[in-house]
Amino acid sequence: MRDSHLHTGRKAPRPATEARPLPGPAFFSAAPQIAEEAALWLQALSGERRASRHTIDAYARDVGVFLRFLTEHLGAKPDAAALSAMQPADLRAFLARRRNDGLESRSLLRALAAVRNFLRFLEKKGLARTDVFGAVRAPKRPHSLPKALTVGDARDLVDPEQRAGEAREPWVLARDAAVMALLYGVGLRISEALSIQRADAPIGRTDRVTITGKGGKTRTLPVIEPVRRAIEAYLAICPYDLAGGPLFVGARGGPLSPRIVQLAIQRLRGALGLPDSATPHALRHSFATHLLGRGGDLRTIQELLGHASLSTTQIYTAVDKQRLLDAYRSAHPRAD
Known part of the structure; x- marks a missing residue:
């Protein structure tokens, strides 16, 4: 479709x-x-x-x-x-x-x-x-932790092979896979991923991408090889001439709407049996949580995410602690 x-x-x-x-x-x-x-x-x-x-x-x-x-x-x-x-x-x-x-x-x-x-x-x-x-002091906003995916679920979500059976044009599937790879592999917001211009595409030996995030602040981020390969696979079969325009386009060649990516992930999470919390932004949360779980430095994660304040990034320490606690309760013989 x-x-x-x-x-x-x-x-x-x-x-x-x-x-x-x-x-x-x-x-x-x-x-x-x-x-x-x-x-x-x-x-x-x-x-x-x-x-x-x-x-x-x-x-x-x-x-x-x-x-x-x-x-x-x-x-x-x-x-x-x-x-x-x-x-x-x-x-x-x-x-x-x-x-x-x-x-x-x-x-x-x-x-x-x-x-x-x-x-x-x-x-x-x-x-x-x-x-x-x-x-008058306003009521405190309810504090809810971001819902990160497991490493396995995140990998499945960005794996283009998981969508091989969809009745959609191959270049569209490759495009969506490349966007998802940027969300999880680089930690971008969906608006940031869709703002990348074709001339700035991180492909080949270009292993960096410069993003303008919230507040007009720019940051230059490393792009790992699997993400670059996903973008290259999309560019190899995209039917449009992208020169001078955005990297990601819709079915008619215009700028890609975030809603299209949201619908793609919605379809995929249904096929994979993932919860409703598996959204484009959950991939960004997963990026931060998984980095922290592997020993990533909080200050570095702050810079990668483009957070103005470290306190915003610190929420991921609570996410990781909750993940460890859940694992303990499910696996320890005396957790009951």
């Missing part, structure tokens, strides 16, 4: 389900002026900001709950004067109520963002103030 129809360069039309009307003023428990402004805010999110329907629905619910809370908390429907006089203690009370309602940190953070966005919209019209947010 060709993948060109998945990436045309145009913004996809919104699904028909997003055509349902936005909540109107009656949805919000507030003084008439604030309720009307809330409806206008949602329209602005939908129109100018082009927020997704999911985001708009979530923000509408969060602000609706906030305004109902204020109505109960203040003893009257909030108006511009009440919102302008709001204190940090009022926001803390709202967060405490939502926490008691069972919301976890991720949902609390979204609710706080929604309320801040709404009040910022009102502030531009002189109807509220947002400086109170500076005195």
Whole structure:
């Protein structure tokens, strides 16, 4: 199956389900002026900001709950004067109520963002103030460890032989294999791999590649021979003239969409029986975790990954410790 129809360069039309009307003023428990402004805010999110329907629905619910809370908390429907006089203690009370309602940190953070966005919209019209947010400590983000693949699973995922039976053009299979090889063999983000130009391809005796990562920072990375061979295999059968353009292209010769690579890995993990956590970014996690497990220096791994702070890289020490603990529990005769 060709993948060109998945990436045309145009913004996809919104699904028909997003055509349902936005909540109107009656949805919000507030003084008439604030309720009307809330409806206008949602329209602005939908129109100018082009927020997704999911985001708009979530923000509408969060602000609706906030305004109902204020109505109960203040003893009257909030108006511009009440919102302008709001204190940090009022926001803390709202967060405490939502926490008691069972919301976890991720949902609390979204609710706080929604309320801040709404009040910022009102502030531009002189109807509220947002400086109170500076005195309120946001809930801590939930800390989840990256899910690295086992060495065997990572090798299977990047092995082109694992996709030999797919009904896809050989050059497409070779292209996807080369991208995956860069993710696992060099530790690139998918956007970084797809940003490489044909003129900069690490092939032959060129065993380095220079990447511009987050924040516009560049780093030069070593490229091991298996990765170079994967890129060479792709170039040998690619039907397009890549001179002057990107190294990786889609079925019609345009820039390759990250979504195409994500779908390729999705198909492959289904065939290999891998978990849903086996994603393009999991290959980057696996690169770091496996290097650390083989004695790699944390500072070096930081430089390879392009992390601005060592604390970001240190998460992989916890990943590796968890891997060792899991191995101990599964293998030690007294682990039970």
